[in-house]
Amino acid sequence: MFKTAFVAARDRRRLFVIAGVLIGFGFNKVVDRLGLQAIARMAARNASFPNVARLSPPQRARRAIEALGPTFIKLGQILASRSDLLTPEWTDELGRLHSQVSPVSWEKIRPQLEEDLGGPPDAIFAEFDQNPIASASIAQVYKARLKTGEEVVVKVLRPGLRKIIEADLRLMSNGARIVEREWPEIARYKPQEQMRHLAAGINGELDLINEARNCEMLAAIFADREDIVFPRIHWEHTTERVLVQEFLHGIPLTDHARLDAGHYDKPLLAQKGTDAFLQMALIEGVFHADPHPGNLLAMSGNRIGFIDFGMIGRLSQKRRDQLLMMIGAMLGQNADGLMAVLIDWSGSTAPDLAKLDAAAHGFVQRHSGVNLNLAMVLTDFMTMARENDLSMPTDLAILFKSLVSADGVMRQLDPEFDLFTAAGPTVQQNMKARFSFDGFKKKLAGMGAGLFSAVSDLPALVHLLLVRLKQGKMTVEIEIKGLDQLIHGIELAATRLAIAMVVAAFTLTIAPRLLALGEGVFVSATVVVALIGIGWMLLLRRKRSTPR
The missing domain is CATH 1.10.287 (Helix Hairpins)
Known part of the structure; x- marks a missing residue:
């Protein structure tokens, strides 16, 4: 079933590892349906795995994913947020995945770093701490000081990582096609679409120039605000595998002892962080896709600092309109509005409208109180989609994951924080702008442009039609009932x-x-x-x- 002849030429060694891990963690049926029985048996002969007989399938899956490395960990982390696809047993277990790994030694990092910098670190930096301050599955981060005196962080990709990830993506893409064709019960999860988003996200993280551009793009949105801070990029030392940027002096938003000692206004920080995130997502259509506590800093003067821009989410204007309508329906306890949004997102599926209507009204009743917990609301919303055989668009699932992460951080700052209430003014302002008379005129202008384009193509289409008719090469068969x-x-x-x-x-x-x-x-x-x-x-x- 797998194109093993093609795989043998490029990625056979990696396929041996993957098949062996799947067998080792008890996923024999998956191996069989993928047609990897022979490869898996050979790979498993020389592999040793812990006893997993007592582990549940989600636990075995998590352990296997961690054994397979960064590509699979990223996929698992994405699936952990997809409660519209997976039951709580699976999402909770996959939520335990982490990408923190043991650091690569300086002896292995240094040759690659010197190659990218064009010389030894001592020639570029006045100081360079060889002990990383952070180590993840994709890159390691060091602290340094430029000869000009500026403190910087230096992010370096782990050596030899790209070849492994590229092989994983090719194999996983091939596997997604097989799964979508052979497993109808999984086809609604849209494996190939999931793989496209995964590949785009990981490829973005493998190019640190792309991360630097993301940082500057987001910083430009808040160019007129001094209370929202992004690090400055040092382009003269930045390459695809090395990123040098300003070191932001700040306190992680989860370090409450230091925040209290510094007399920070935590409710104000929560509101500013929310405003910034909503400005990015709802207005600009681009947002920080990984706002976990380590990527948000409290800075002097109650400023908010953002770092780490490897993962960026994007929303089209149509998707932002749908999101505004969904949040507006939630705030207004409008079950019909929620149902309309769900049907719009359902794509080609045909949901049971009576069941969906009852689910939407039940959802509104469950969340009609004050001080809504966003994590509970969004998780319940995606569960409602799953129970009605609907799947969320992948870009929105990424946004929901980010919103849940951001809500968790803000609630740690202010236990009474309600992101829905905080989002209310932004949602109302943007709904007025989008659905006002001026907004309607803009849509009409867009329709006019599309109509003009269609009309301008008409002469060419008519000419082509006449040519085909003269050549006798056009056959039209129409069957119409009645x-x-x-x-x-x-x-x-x-x-x-x-x-x-x-x-x-x-x-x-x-x-x-x-x-x-x-x-x-x-x-x-x-x-x-x-x-x-x-x-x-x-x-x-x-x-x-x-x-x-």
Whole structure:
């Protein structure tokens, strides 16, 4: 089933590892359905795995994912947020995945770093701490000081990582096609779509130039706000595998002892962080997709600092409109509005409308109180989608994950924090802007541009049609139920139109001249025309009633 001949030429060694891990953690049925039995048995001979017999399937899956490395960990972390696809047993277990790993030694990092910097670190930096301050599955982070005196962080990709990840993505993409074809019960999860988003996200993280651009793009949104801070990029030392940026002096938002000692206004920080996130997502359509506590800092003057921009989410204007409508429906306890959004997101699926209507009204009743818990609300919303056989669009699932993470951070700052209430003014302001008369005019202008484009293409299409007709290369087959009735209606309409044209011609051209000859002549001619028309109608009706 797997294209093993092709795999043998490029990724066979990695496929051996993956198949061996799946067998080792008890996923024999998955291996069989993927057609990897022979490879897996050979790989498992030399592999040793812990006893997993007592572990549940989600626990075994998590352990296998961690054994397979960063590509699979990223996929698992994405699936952990998909309660519209997976039950709580699975999402809770996958939520335990982490990408913190043991650091690569300085001896292995240094050659790659020197190659990218164009010389030894001592020639670029006045100080460079060889002990990483953070180590993840994709990169390691060091603290340094430039010769100009500026404190910076240096992010370095782990050596040899790209080849492994590229092989994983090729194999996982091939596997997604097989799963979507062979497992109808999993096809609604859209494995290939999930893989496209995963590949885009990981490839973005593998290019640190892309991360630097993301940082500057988000910083430009808040160029007029001093209370929202992004690090400055040092482009002269930044490459695809090395990122050098300003070191932000701040306190993690979860370090309450230091925040209290520094007399920070934690409710104010929570509101500012929420405002910034909503500004990015709802207005600009681009947002920080990983707002966990380590990526948000409290800075002097109650400023909020953002760091780590490897994962960025994007929302189209249509998706932002849908999101505004969904949040507005939640705030207004509008079950019909929620149902409409869910149906819009359902795509080609045909949900049970009566069941969905009951689910939407039940959802509104459960969350009609004050001080809503966003994590509970969004999780319940996605559960409602899953129970009605609907799947969320992947971009929105990423946003929901980010919103839940942000809500968790803000609630740690202010236990009374309600993101829905905090979002209310932004949602109302943007809904007014989007659905106001001016907004409607913009949509009309967009429609006009699309119509102009279609009309401008019409001559070329007509020309192509005529060429095909001259060449005799066009065949059109149309099967329409009730075609006889349709033809009859067209013929009848054409007859009426013809009679109307005759009458009009008689009225405008002949009648005035006949009237000049005398009323008797005019009346006689009028009667003749009417009789001809009636006779024509009767003849056509009789013809249509004759069996063919």
